[in-house]
Amino acid sequence: MDSMPIINDKKPHVVFIPFPAQSHIKCMLKLARLLYHKGLEITFINTEWNHKRLFKYGGFMGLDGLPGFRFKTVPDGLPTSSDDETEPTQSLEELSMHLLTNFADSFLDVVNGLEVPPTCIICDGTMTFTNPYYVAEKLKIPIFLYWTMAACGFMAFYQAKVLFDKGILPLKDESYLTNGYTDKLLEIPGMEKVRLRDLPEHILATKPDDPAFLWHVDSAQRADKVSHMIIHTFDELEAALIKELKSTFPHIYTVGPQQLLLNQITEKETKKPNFNGHSLWKEEPECIQWLQSKEPNSVVYVNFGSLTVMSLHNLVEFGWGLVNSNHNFLWIIRTDLVDGKQAALPQELDELIKSRGFIASWCSQEEVLNHPSVGGFLTHGGWGSVIESLSAGVPMVCWPYSFDQHVNCRQMCKEWEVSMEIESNVKRDEVEKIVRELMVGTEGERMRKNATEFKKKAEIATAANGSSTSNIEELSKEITHLS
Incomplete structure (x- = not known):
């Protein structure tokens, strides 16, 4: 997988370092594709097991093997095995501890093995704890921090x-x-x-x-030390905050929604958008087939992301609330969603779900959100999910779990007014009531109008002369000038 043709040494060469989680890898791969389209060479660094999963589930989307776009790996501390059917167990904390100790040296080995030295590093803002600065200083090249979250995040x-x-x-x-x-x-x-x-x-x-507190402080302090920052948002969504950030960090590039930017490319080539999500999970096409049989705006899409873990009690309460709302729903239940174990719903609830809902373990989320039958999204409020929902003009109900999701939820509900919140202690009656309001209530209709307006603003930002389009152009020029 790592063998590639010799690259053109006259082109700028960017090395990407994503945080090793689904949404981060997906977001950084999309930026890598956009910069590749601008003529830049790309080396994308994954941990070994995530690299295997990306390949196994088609997440490369034809990128592997393209001249000047290569994937490299660093060890993740998991034993190497040829048995692709066995999913090794490793918590995010265990992976992070391994990278804390070993990443910098492994990364340096990878970079030293490249045919042409990189022009710069684009590092996930949450990966600075692995000390990529050590490599950047040795190579005397700059680091750009990419925050795969909103400006508010x-x-x-x-x-x-x-x-x-x-x-x-x-x-x-x-x-x-x-x-x-x-x-x-x-x-x-x-x-x-x-x-x-x-x-x-x-x-x-x-x-x-x-x-964990010291990690947050350290990550924030390191943001002060870089000259350029990239954020996956768009100016029209967070104008006041971006203006304030630019007064502190003069070189900020807002580059979202990236899927809409990529659609500008794929629609020219194929006449339609390509929603392949660079997934680390097996996407089930049956989801889209099921949606085809439903009326417009009649389905609630439910997905709590790739890292959320909940109790069986909360899962059951969500289930009864969805069933009792009398609306169709497409529910993504990962195999490790319930305290990391296989979810087992009560038989009565399971039978009722089958009569009104469809359960899958993963799907092509952007394709689902853009399907005309989807009228609302029950989400954990991860930024990837939020910006994808806004891009599709779909209103939300938010049940935040961790990380930046609480502040995302606050902005969604109070600032942008495109969502309602479910309290952390899930109750079926509340779920039933809020889902009905989302789908057929006056508040839901108001949020749908607001979401539609943000969809239009996102389309403006990613149009030919839009703010995000211009920022991608400026970013590529800035990197080119470094080479």
Whole structure:
């Protein structure tokens, strides 16, 4: 898989380092495709097992083998095996600890083995803990940080540094988590209505030596040390916040929604968009076949992403709520969604689901969201899902799980008014009520109109002279000037 033709040494050469998770890899591969289309050479670094999964489930989408677009791997600490049917077990924490210790040296070995030295590194903003700066300094090349999240998501992460410098974090003791203190509104330039508890939960530590808290602070501090940042959003969605960020970080490129930018290319070549999602999971085409039989705007799409884990209780409550709403639904239930184990629904509920819903383990999400039968999206609020839903003009119900999802949910509900929120302790009656409101209620209709407006703005941003289109052009020129 790693053998490639000798590349043209006159072209700029970008090395991509994604965080080893589905949404991050997908997002960075799309940016890599856009820059490749601009004439840049690409080397994309995956961990070994993610590389195998991407190949196994067709996520390469024909990129592997293209002249000047190559995939390389670094070890992930898992034993090598020829048995592709066996999924090795490794938590995100275990993988991160391995990369913390071993990534920099492995990465340097990969880069030293390339035929032509890279012009620059585009590193996932959440991968700086692996110290890619070590390699960049040795090669004397710059690093661009790519935040595969919204501007509000980046700013929420950045508050770890801001509030640490102000002495607000870490919290004095655990009572601050339950006494209403975290309900206080934060003063964040360009963002309103955001509370302390909307920040990533690991920021709200009560001990100064908390490893997750220190990781957030370190990641935010490293953002100050780079000259260029890329964010997967578009100016028309987060105008005030992006304006504020540019006053602190002068070289910011907003490059979303990337799928709409790619559609500009694929529609010229094939007359239709290509929604292949660079998936690490096996996508089930039966999902689309099932949707074909449903009326427009009649289906609730339910997907909590690739990392969310919930209790069996919450899964069952979601199930009963969906069934009792009397709306059709397409529900993605990963094999490890329930506390990392196989989900087992009660027989009565399972039979009712089969009469109104369709359950699959994974799907081509953007193809589903753009299907005319889909009228609403019950999501965890991961940024990839949110921007894909906005691009399709689909309103949402959000049940945030972790990371940037809480601040995304806050902005979706209070700032953009395209979503409603379900509380963390799931209750079937609430799910039933909110799904009905989403699909046929007056609030749902208002959110649908707002989502449709953001879809139009996203299309403007990615049109020929749009803000995101211009930023991709400027980014490619900036990298070219470095070579």
